[in-house]
Amino acid sequence: MTGEAKLNNVSSKKATPKKKKIASLDKRKARAGWFFVAPFLVGFILLYLPIVVESIIYSFQRIHTIQGGGFYTEWVGWANYQEALFVDPDFVSTLLTGLQAMAFDIPMIILFSLFMAVLLNQKMVGRAAFRAIFFIPVILSTGLMEGIEASNILSEYMESAEGIEDGSGQSSAADIVSAIDIQRLFANMKVGQELVEYVTVAINNIYDIVNRSGVQLLIFLAGLQSISPAIYESCQIDGATSWETFWKITFPMISPMILVNAVYTIIDSFTTQSNQVMVFISKVYEQADGNVISAAMSWIYFLIIILITAVIAAIVSGYTFYQRKGE
Amino acid sequence: MNAENMQKPRVMKESKNKIRVEFERTSLKERLKARFLNVSFLMNIVWAIFRYVLLVGVSYVVLYPFISKIAASLMGPNDFVNATVRLIPTKVNFDIYKMVFIEMEYMKAFWNTLFLSASTALIQTLMCCVIAYGLAKFKFKGNNYIFYLVMFTMIVPHQTVQLSLYMAFRYFDILGIFQFLGGGGITIFGKTFLQGVIDLAPETSKIWSATGLNLVNTYWPLIILSLVGLAFKNGLYIFMLKQFFRGVPDELEESAYMDGSGVFRTFIQIILPLSIPMMITVFLFAFSWQWTDDFYTELFFTTTKTVLMPDIIGIPTTLETNYAGQSLYYAAIRNTCGLMIIAPLVIMYLFCQRFLVQGIERSGLTAD
Numbered sequence: 001m002t003g004e005a006k007l008n009n010v011s012s013k014k015a016t017p018k019k020k021k022i023a024s025l026d027k028r029k030a031r032a033g034w035f036f037v038a039p040f041l042v043g044f045i046l047l048y049l050p051i052v053v054e055s056i057i058y059s060f061q062r063i064h065t066i067q068g069g070g071f072y073t074e075w076v077g078w079a080n081y082q083e084a085l086f087v088d089p090d091f092v093s094t095l096l097t098g099l100q101a102m103a104f105d106i107p108m109i110i111l112f113s114l115f116m117a118v119l120l121n122q123k124m125v126g127r128a129a130f131r132a133i134f135f136i137p138v139i140l141s142t143g144l145m146e147g148i149e150a151s152n153i154l155s156e157y158m159e160s161a162e163g164i165e166d167g168s169g170q171s172s173a174a175d176i177v178s179a180i181d182i183q184r185l186f187a188n189m190k191v192g193q194e195l196v197e198y199v200t201v202a203i204n205n206i207y208d209i210v211n212r213s214g215v216q217l218l219i220f221l222a223g224l225q226s227i228s229p230a231i232y233e234s235c236q237i238d239g240a241t242s243w244e245t246f247w248k249i250t251f252p253m254i255s256p257m258i259l260v261n262a263v264y265t266i267i268d269s270f271t272t273q274s275n276q277v278m279v280f281i282s283k284v285y286e287q288a289d290g291n292v293i294s295a296a297m298s299w300i301y302f303l304i305i306i307l308i309t310a311v312i313a314a315i316v317s318g319y320t321f322y323q324r325k326g327e
Numbered sequence: 328m329n330a331e332n333m334q335k336p337r338v339m340k341e342s343k344n345k346i347r348v349e350f351e352r353t354s355l356k357e358r359l360k361a362r363f364l365n366v367s368f369l370m371n372i373v374w375a376i377f378r379y380v381l382l383v384g385v386s387y388v389v390l391y392p393f394i395s396k397i398a399a400s401l402m403g404p405n406d407f408v409n410a411t412v413r414l415i416p417t418k419v420n421f422d423i424y425k426m427v428f429i430e431m432e433y434m435k436a437f438w439n440t441l442f443l444s445a446s447t448a449l450i451q452t453l454m455c456c457v458i459a460y461g462l463a464k465f466k467f468k469g470n471n472y473i474f475y476l477v478m479f480t481m482i483v484p485h486q487t488v489q490l491s492l493y494m495a496f497r498y499f500d501i502l503g504i505f506q507f508l509g510g511g512g513i514t515i516f517g518k519t520f521l522q523g524v525i526d527l528a529p530e531t532s533k534i535w536s537a538t539g540l541n542l543v544n545t546y547w548p549l550i551i552l553s554l555v556g557l558a559f560k561n562g563l564y565i566f567m568l569k570q571f572f573r574g575v576p577d578e579l580e581e582s583a584y585m586d587g588s589g590v591f592r593t594f595i596q597i598i599l600p601l602s603i604p605m606m607i608t609v610f611l612f613a614f615s616w617q618w619t620d621d622f623y624t625e626l627f628f629t630t631t632k633t634v635l636m637p638d639i640i641g642i643p644t645t646l647e648t649n650y651a652g653q654s655l656y657y658a659a660i661r662n663t664c665g666l667m668i669i670a671p672l673v674i675m676y677l678f679c680q681r682f683l684v685q686g687i688e689r690s691g692l693t694a695d
Contacts, residue, residue, distance in 0.1 A: 029465050032590040036461025037473050039454055043555020044476055046501060055491040119378055132680040133386045139676050140669045143619035144637060148665045153658050210388050271484040281486050298487035305482060
């Protein structure tokens with residue numbers, strides 16, 4: 001570092017001093033920047049890129065195992081993709097239902113986490129306790145717990161009114177009672193079947209939605225913290241109601257976070273292990289010996305994710321408000 | 328009191344620093360009325376009630392599965408056939424805990440997982456800090472593209488690269504160096520040269536052979552992935568930390584540079600201590616997600632020689648029954664395993680949640 005500094009001094013004496021020095025500082029900072037990101041770059045180029053490329057190559061191949069151990073590969077071109085899209089009876093339908101479920105879940109998650117973040121950002125007694133409770137799912141309900149929860153007959157049993165167990169492995173109380181109650185309530189109100197179903201599905205999924213909105217809640221809360229209190233103060237002085245303040249101040253200021261969360265939610269819910277399509281793909285991966293159709297499936301799936309993420313990011317970013325346009 | 332006094336409050340006492348003024352106060356009744364009997368106060372009350380009902384309700388949704396798991400874990404097999412027993416067991420029974428503890432080798436799994444999670448989480452936190460700092464505070468050509476690459480690693484579902492990921496660590500190699508030194512020669516476009524010229528790999532080594540290093544069933548795959556910021560959800564950590572570092576004012580570093588501190592010294596002595604709450608947040612995530620992870624552990628630990636947390640989920644042989652209620656009892660056992668897995672995390676969370684909330688408050692994530 002000192003050698004470099006000396007060099008700079010020498011060079012700055014010769015030519016126009018001020019300009020040269022700034023340029024060299026920038027250069028030095030750029031070099032330091034490369035140094036900081038070097039671990040990632042090295043890992044990406046040496047480890048991740050070969051893995052990704054190999055995985056793409058696998059999806060065009062068929063693997064034959066040799067009996068003594070080892071394997072050899074055969075190039076089959078688009079056959080795996082063709083099989084995934086046109087031959088396999090379940091893949092396309094699983095994909096479509098998965099996408100449908102996402103279309104329902106993602107807006108729910110974003111709305112829920114935004115709403116909860118606004119609530120948890122207000123000053124009140126027990127705020128810290130509530131926050132601590134709300135982040136529990138992020139920490140605890142992932143991975144293994146998700147696996148346990150996915151096929152859990154226990155929670156249904158606990159909620160059911162009469163669950164006589166006959167040892168057959170099926171609890172007679174398959175449905176959650178509260179959902180039936182609500183269905184009945186709405187049916188009496190005569191508001192239309194679609195709305196009833198939407199609400200019922202939302203209520204049945206509330207645990208799922210709460211579980212999956214932890215990180216989003218965190219990002220929204222952090223975003224809300226960064227809005228200057230002075231803006232709210234001046235709004236209050238000008239006589240704006242809190243409703244107006246929310247739509248005119250909070251919402252535009254938080255809109256970049258909505259973009260971030262939309263992208264994160266899409267990626268997260270598409271790649272989580274409990275996602276139907278992911279479950280399907282890993283099932284195919286496990287049962288196929290030598291057949292790498294699962295690789296083809298997951299690349300198709302990946303392309304769809306990228307496409308959806310890009311489209312939604314483009315749409316949302318059109319409505320996003322940036323405070324510092326210049327940056 | 329006359330009109331003149333009303334207009335001009337009477338000064339009771341005057342000293343150098345204090346004065347006491349007597350003036351006509353509106354009566355208590357009027358004041359209370361003004362304070363409590365208006366629309367805005369009522370709205371506030373209604374809103375507060377609504378808010379608490381909602382928050383308590385959602386907290387219940389969050390906590391209920393844990394409550395029901397704890398309740399079920401204390402039940403005996405008879406309680407599941409009894410239709411009158413729901414959340415409260417007839418007799419508190421610690422059999423399941425005891426058996427899982429003894430038969431499923433809980434302590435072994437605990438120490439192994441603790442070592443694995445702590446080391447990878449620590450490495451991930453530090454490396455993500457370094458990478459994120461480079462992305463946030465230094466402008467160089469390709470800065471944005473590198474960030475896109477980070478996002479790319481996040482978007483590719485790990486199932487997609489599952490097979491190749493396994494292969495990469497089953498036959499681990501960096502540019503063919505280990506293969507060459509292990510006596511495997513150099514492979515270029517499918518053809519192998521110089522086979523057996525050098526063979527440094529010890530005969531007894533289970534890891535090193537002519538096909539490279541076999542890192543499966545060791546901790547190395549996860550540590551290597553952590554070192555280069557490619558482990559589970561590291562894209563998210565890098566993003567969070569990058570946003571955090573952007574919020575740190577540049578003047579701080581500039582003044583450090585002015586005082587003659589180098590870039591790295593500034594990073595270690597100024598920036599890192601500043602970002603401790605955020606680092607704890609990231610550490611908490613990395614630790615607990617590694618702790619409950621089953622994808623990577625099942626991928627890289629193919630034998631049961633190293634007992635990790637996923638291996639303890641199962642039915643202890645002494646608890647096997649064939650009676651009615653079997654499936655529910657087994658479900659309860661599996662849930663108890665889950666509870667025992669997350670118990671250490673709960674304890675850690677109780678200590679760290681303060682930092683989590685603090686980390687959020689200080690982060691001031693700004694959008695780019």
